[in-house]
Amino acid sequence: MSGSTHDHTPLAGVSVLEYGTGVGAGYCAALLAQLGAEVVKVATVAAPSPHAPTALRARAEALLLDAGKRVVEIEVGGDEFRRLFTGADIVVRGCDPCPGTAAELRVEYEQWRGDSDSLVFVALTPFGVVGPGSGWHGGDLNAQSLSGWTSIVGNPDEPPLSMNYGIGAMQHGLNAAGAALAALLERGAGRGGEFVDVSEADVIAACMRMYSLTYRFLQIPLKRNGLRAPGSSGRYPHTLLPCKDGYISTICRSPTDWGRFVEMMGNPSWAGEPRYQDFYAMGVEYPDEVDALIVPWLMRHTKDELGELATKYRVPLAPVRTVDEVLDDPQFAHRDFFRDRDAGDRTVRVPGPVAHWSGVDDASPVAAARQPQP
Amino acid sequence: MKLSDLLAIETGPGLAGPLVTRTLADFGARVIKVESRTKLDFGKARVPPPGKTAADVLESPGVMEMSGGKESVSLNLKTEFGREMFLALIDRADVYVESYAPGWLERIGLSTELFLRRNPRLVVLSQSAYGGDGPKRDQRAYAPLMTALAGVESTVGYADGRIIPQIASAVGDVVAAYFGNLLVLAALHEREKTGRGAIIDMSQTEASAAMAGLAMAEYGLSGVTPTPRGNRDPRAVPHGIYPTAGDDDWVALAVWTDDEWDTLCTVLAIADDDRKRYARFDDRIAAPDEVDAIVSARTAVEPRDDLFLRVQAAGLSCTPVLSTYEADEFAALRDRGLWREFQHPRLGAFRMTEIPWKYDHLDLRRRAWAEPLGASTESVLTGLLGVAQADIDSQRAAGALD
Numbered sequence: 076m077s078g079s080t081h082d083h084t085p086l087a088g089v090s091v092l093e094y095g096t097g098v099g100a101g102y103c104a105a106l107l108a109q110l111g112a113e114v115v116k117v118a119t120v121a122a123p124s125p126h127a128p129t130a131l132r133a134r135a136e137a138l139l140l141d142a143g144k145r146v147v148e149i150e151v152g153g154d155e156f157r158r159l160f161t162g163a164d165i166v167v168r169g170c171d172p173c174p175g176t177a178a179e180l181r182v183e184y185e186q187w188r189g190d191s192d193s194l195v196f197v198a199l200t201p202f203g204v205v206g207p208g209s210g211w212h213g214g215d216l217n218a219q220s221l222s223g224w225t226s227i228v229g230n231p232d233e234p235p236l237s238m239n240y241g242i243g244a245m246q247h248g249l250n251a252a253g254a255a256l257a258a259l260l261e262r263g264a265g266r267g268g269e270f271v272d273v274s275e276a277d278v279i280a281a282c283m284r285m286y287s288l289t290y291r292f293l294q295i296p297l298k299r300n301g302l303r304a305p306g307s308s309g310r311y312p313h314t315l316l317p318c319k320d321g322y323i324s325t326i327c328r329s330p331t332d333w334g335r336f337v338e339m340m341g342n343p344s345w346a347g348e349p350r351y352q353d354f355y356a357m358g359v360e361y362p363d364e365v366d367a368l369i370v371p372w373l374m375r376h377t378k379d380e381l382g383e384l385a386t387k388y389r390v391p392l393a394p395v396r397t398v399d400e401v402l403d404d405p406q407f408a409h410r411d412f413f414r415d416r417d418a419g420d421r422t423v424r425v426p427g428p429v430a431h432w433s434g435v436d437d438a439s440p441v442a443a444a445r446q447p448q449p
Numbered sequence: 450m451k452l453s454d455l456l457a458i459e460t461g462p463g464l465a466g467p468l469v470t471r472t473l474a475d476f477g478a479r480v481i482k483v484e485s486r487t488k489l490d491f492g493k494a495r496v497p498p499p500g501k502t503a504a505d506v507l508e509s510p511g512v513m514e515m516s517g518g519k520e521s522v523s524l525n526l527k528t529e530f531g532r533e534m535f536l537a538l539i540d541r542a543d544v545y546v547e548s549y550a551p552g553w554l555e556r557i558g559l560s561t562e563l564f565l566r567r568n569p570r571l572v573v574l575s576q577s578a579y580g581g582d583g584p585k586r587d588q589r590a591y592a593p594l595m596t597a598l599a600g601v602e603s604t605v606g607y608a609d610g611r612i613i614p615q616i617a618s619a620v621g622d623v624v625a626a627y628f629g630n631l632l633v634l635a636a637l638h639e640r641e642k643t644g645r646g647a648i649i650d651m652s653q654t655e656a657s658a659a660m661a662g663l664a665m666a667e668y669g670l671s672g673v674t675p676t677p678r679g680n681r682d683p684r685a686v687p688h689g690i691y692p693t694a695g696d697d698d699w700v701a702l703a704v705w706t707d708d709e710w711d712t713l714c715t716v717l718a719i720a721d722d723d724r725k726r727y728a729r730f731d732d733r734i735a736a737p738d739e740v741d742a743i744v745s746a747r748t749a750v751e752p753r754d755d756l757f758l759r760v761q762a763a764g765l766s767c768t769p770v771l772s773t774y775e776a777d778e779f780a781a782l783r784d785r786g787l788w789r790e791f792q793h794p795r796l797g798a799f800r801m802t803e804i805p806w807k808y809d810h811l812d813l814r815r816r817a818w819a820e821p822l823g824a825s826t827e828s829v830l831t832g833l834l835g836v837a838q839a840d841i842d843s844q845r846a847a848g849a850l851d
Contacts, residue, residue: 079650085639098663110635129683135666172705172766203807208781213703213766216680216688220701221782223773225690228605228615234690235699235770236613239678240604240664246620249627254806256634257452257476261811263641264451270809277805280776280787282623284802285464287773288510293498297617297773298697304593304617309498313593315602315614322612324597328491354496386588393594395612398664398675401600409583412655416666423669426659429628430651431580434565434573435639 081411083432084111089259092163093117093144094151098215098241099199099275100169101140102248103255107165108143109428115159116144117151136241138416139425152187160187165195165255171244171275172214177204184270194268195258197251203274215244215275222279223287229299236299246282247275295359307358311365312336315395318373322395323381330354332391339388340372450641453477453812457544459519462490463591464619465653466548466576467515468626469633473544474518475804475813481829482519483535484822485526486851493822507822508796516819517801522830523823523850526557530849537834539564539571544633548576551586561648571646572636574629580652590654592619599657604664606677608737613677624660625653686733687713687744690770693753699770700748700757706730709765716763717747789815826850 086107093104094117101116108114149155160166168180177200184196201218202208208221219225219237229236237243251273258269290297295306302322303314311333313326327333333354337346345351345368350361357365373381378394385392396404402424407413414427455478459470467482474480484490492515497506506512522538524531536559539545545564547554554560561573575581578590593616596602601621606612629651636647658665664675680689680701688703704710707730714724723743727733733740748756753769760767769775776782777800785807788800801815830836844850 079648083647085635085647088642089638106631110631131667131671132663132683134670135663138670139662139666172703175764202781203785205807206781206785211761211768211781212764213701213768216682216701216703217766217768220690220699220768220770221776221779223771223776224615224618224620225699225701225770226772227617229607229613233607234680234692236605236607236615237680237690237701238605238615239680239682240661240667240675242601242604242660242663245660245662246624246627249624249631250806253472253627253631253634254808256631256638257806257813258808258811260450260452260634260638260641263638266451266810269811272807273805274785276782277785277787277807280773280782281802281805282620283618283773284776284787285511285514285623286618288514288802291774292501292505292509292511294500295498300617301613308617310496313616315597315612315616322597322602324593324602324614324616326591326593326616328495328591330496355498386585389589391589391591391594393590393597395597395602395614396600397603398600398661398668401598401658401661402665402668404598406579406583406585407655407658410580410652410655412652412658416669418670421669423666425666425669426655426662429655429659430632430649432636433648433650434562435645435647 079431079433080435081428081431083435087111089113089164090162091115091165091167092159093167095169097169097171097199098136098140098244099171099247099251100167101136102245103197103199103251104144104167105140105142106249106252107255112165114144116141116146117156118146118148134418138418138423142416157187161189161191161194163194164259165197167197167199167251167255169199171199171201173200173212175210175212177202177209180204181270188268192267193262195255195262195271196269197255197271197273199247199251200274202276204272208276215241218275219243219279221276223283224279227283227297227299227305230301231299243275243279247273247278250278303362307362309358310354311357311362313358314362314366316366316370316373318376318378318381320377323373323378323392324395325390325392327391335388335390339384339390340369343368450637455479455543456541457481457546458483458538458542459546460484461546461548461576463492463548464515464622465625466546466629468623469546469574469576469629470519470544471515471517472630472804475815477812477816480519481538481825482516482521483524483538484521485523486822487525487527508819510799513799513801513819518816519819520825520829521820521822522826525849525851528847528849530844530847532557532559534830534834534836536567540568541833542568542571543637544572544574546574546576546629546633550589551577551581565646565648569645570640572633572640573646573648574633574651575648576625576629576651576653578653580655581650592621595621595654595657598654600661600664601657604661604675604677606679608677608679608681610676621653621657625656628656681737683734686730686737687740689741691745691748693748693756694751695753698753700753701768701770702744702748702760703766705766712763713744713760713765716760716765717744719743719747791818793818823850
């Protein structure tokens with residue numbers, strides 16, 4: 076799109092203070108910084124914590140989460156901290172893992188905001204600042220376990236699985252950033268400041284709940300089911316399947332999609348049998364049987380070959396990319412999605428803004444619209 | 450700006466785009482979903498399960514979740530009148546969210562640039578699978594494909610490296626929705642200062658890839674391709690999901706210090722030999738399988754909820770692994786407002802999920818269930834756009850309101 080930019084800063088002039096612990100809070104403030112807010116992060120200067128990231132993880136967090144922030148080493152609660160606190164539009168406070176002290180975040184807010192009645196204070200905790208879980212000990216793993224997410228991932232005969240690499244906590248941070256901005260907008264209407272309580276368990280439970288209702292409607296028990304979504308979510312296929320060099324992910328949303336799938340395979344003779352046209356029964360009653368008909372064909376192709384065939388035949392199918400492969404993806408490269416970060420001895424690429432903006436500068440359609448029309 | 454003063458228009462299927470505007474509706478904004486019987490939202494067009502009909506699908510829980518609190522206006526955008534009414538709505542709107550594959554507006558002679566020229570204060574969120582340009586621009590994608598392409602699925606699985614996906618959750622859709630929400634709110638913030646709107650061209654797959662950012666940074670630093678780690682964490686042993694008495698009942702348990710290990714051994718009555726052998730973190734991290742086996746043997750003999758409360762009371766990180774159905778009744782989620790109950794005239798009592806942000810003052814709540822397709826067509830066309838009833842009747846007969 077002509078005149079578009081990744082690096083638009085709609086939050087220029089918004090000041091943010093970040094303190095506490097956890098990837099969620101760090102990502103919340105990082106997103107606000109990415110959108111142009113001026114973020115000051117209070118680095119922890121306390122004694123080494125058992126919760127501190129490993130050296131690799133700590134460097135990864137710094138590269139990803141601290142970009143665009145001013146990191147200061149000051150005493151939480153000290154004079155400089157209080158000056159920053161009362162001068163901020165948004166304060167982001169993380170507590171993850173939280174040692175049963177979530178309720179104290181409200182005390183901090185009341186104690187340090189002074190006379191300010193316009194501060195937006197966002198508390199990110201595993202289970203919330205209020206409620207039965209506010210005094211519990213726990214972190215990302217525990218928040219996921221309550222949410223329902225863990226229960227639906229894994230093999231049926233093995234333990235359930237949580238998301239690793241901070242993926243759950245980053246969803247928490249994403250939600251908190253939106254919650255903070257909504258409060259900031261309303262503040263502009265004269266409403267005043269807000270205490271915003273965003274728990275990771277709530278965030279992921281709400282996501283899971285929306286889907287669980289659909290599974291209930293489909294009369295499919297929502298239990299972990301290995302590579303396949305439970306009951307294929309009432310259609311066929313909805314699963315990962317092996318191929319020559321890894322896995323592909325596929326979900327046919329309609330009989331039309333399934334028709335394209337078998338067309339992509341060259342319309343094998345079995346595909347014409349009624350048994351392999353019953354879209355619901357294939358997914359719920361005998362998916363293994365249909366998998367066994369498909370997998371030998373998949374195993375003859377690489378995941379990239381299958382991705383190209385899927386594009387040609389308009390089949391909802393994609394390669395399961397490893398992280399290094401993602402960094403080489405031509406679509407991401409075309410949109411200039413990744414950003415280089417200087418890690419001293421090397422350059423590291425990390426995700427950048429997920430959107431291009433247009434209509435926001437002098438070369439924009441808006442500006443053009445202001446010009447006299449011929 | 451009061452969010453309840455906003456008018457938002459939506460065209461889009463499924464979840465990602467509609468959840469953006471549903472959030473605005475929950476803040477009290479007026480949201481109009483423009484849709485058509487000629488091209489049903491795939492969430493409304495899925496194959497009914499046994500015992501259900503297409504009419505049931507139109508009022509299924511998924512539809513209720515995504516369209517609650519919105520007005521439904523039926524317009525056939527392939528007709529001149531349909532496009533005219535659509536443009537009239539866009540001209541009055543603060544926010545427009547669209548999430549069909551790129552190019553559909555251009556095929557009917559419209560564009561987001563046109564919308565912004567007509568209404569320079571408009572904030573447009575154009576949310577597609579891969580973004581508005583690039584070699585995959587026109588390709589369709591759904592959540593389990595986006596998280597696969599984004600690298601997320603390759604990081605999920607057991608500690609021995611076996612990939613087990615999280616595709617049942619379709620989390621890619623929800624992540625895209627909350628990114629969209631954040632971007633729209635940021636654009637509205639800027640509009641307060643400049644008076645100008647914007648076009649935001651967002652890639653849903655990039656949103657999923659952003660969630661894998663830490664894995665990408667670790668890869669960049671180490672050169673080692675990230676693989677599944679199971680439930681483990683390099684900072685804590687034990688750290689994982691452990692069996693309890695009962696059918697498929699589990700707890701999530703993490704021990705962060707040597708003192709916590711000592712406490713856990715007391716709480717679980719772990720043998721002294723094992724307590725001492727793994728008293729130091731360095732010894733536990735060197736033998737995580739052995740530590741897991743010791744812990745599992747003790748957790749497996751006690752009912753889940755008794756165990757989790759007892760371990761919590763000792764000051765350790767321990768929670769039950771809840772099914773999505775159990776989560777509905779679990780006080781720590783239910784009492785914080787996970788859902789709200791509605792009385793639907795046909796479906797009876799049912800619970801709709803709330804946006805999980807808690808404010809002291811702001812009124813964020815589900816306002817209503819989803820209305821039937823096209824239920825507000827006449828009221829919006831006459832009330833908001835000033836169209837005469839006779840024109841509506843004739844256009845309906847001509848198929849413009851299908």
